[in-house]
Amino acid sequence: MSQISAEDLGPALGRGLLSFPVTHFDDDLAFDEAAYREHIGWLAQYDVAGLFAAGGTGEGFSLTTAEIDRVVRAAVAETAGQGVPVIAPATAGTAVAVEQVRNAEAGGAQGILLLPPYLTEAGPDGLVEHVAAVCAATSLGVIFYSRANARIDDVTVARMAERCPNLVGFKDGVGNIEAMTRIYARMGDRLTYIGGLPTAETFALPYTEMGVTTYSSAIFNFVPEFALEFYRAVRAHDREEVYRRLRTFVLPYLDIRDRRQGYAVSIIKAGLTAAGRPSSRVRPPLTDLTDGELAELTELVKSIA
Secondary structure (H helix, E strand, C coil): CCCCCCCHHHHHHHCCCCCCCCCCECCCCECCCHHHHHHHHHHHCCCCCEEEECCCCCCCHHHHHHHHHHHHHHHHHHHHCCCCCCEEEEECHHHHHHHHHHHHHCCCCCEEEEECCCCCCCCCHHHHHHHHHHHHHHCCCCEEEEECCCCHHHHHHHHHHHHCCCEEEECCCCCCCHHHHHHHHHHHHHCEEEEEECCHHHHHHHHHHCCEEEEEECCCCCCCHHHHHHHHHCCCCHHHHHHHHHHHHHHHHHHHHCCCCCCCHHHHHHHHHHHCCCCCCCCCCCCCHHHHHHHHHHHHHCCCC
């Protein structure tokens, strides 16, 4: 698709459901571009507002910078002409993140998701400088992902936005209601707000009261129709339908997801297998679902088919 301006990116993403495609690997756990492109092409047929290539569910944390570049370019090539923005990741420390955003812009991505820096904790002053350096390295719109060691308050968000005109979005992976209320009250429509907690469907309905119009759905990877119908129920404030879908699928799904650390990613690849779609193993340090858990998930997916 044609390049989206930084100014237009946020509203474009805020108008519909978002998702993190998984990254496919071969038997040796190397990037399987053919399988990945087939998956991207399949997802792009649905009414999705944007795809986050090599993000959390895409195991971006286990990919090298060169691999991320390959994944992003593959997603851009596969979505060409389909009107689906591809958002590339920026990870690790500032120097690496700057290199990644430059690669992403050269590779045709339409925006950047700035994930928390690797490992080290940092105060607000350091995070402001980190964001400023990344934003200055690209003309693309940048979305800040607040979670883990990059939790920020409303004052820090305002400082970042003042320094960085192309900071267009705030993705919340913390779940602090007061903090989100303060951020939206201070920033209003200056930013687009995205729900980013694991299995965001669980939090989607209450988050609409805090100015969050969209979220990234991992389950869209393997039950896209269900995910889109859930999103439409959220946007219509159809509480009865939202809670019906939570009871029948999302909450039993969470019961499996919560059995082991890292399953928030592993269960998505297992979901593809359960739905009869091409999938692959996860890379270490993640571990795959057991055979019994996969069978349980398969029955759950069949129950909503």
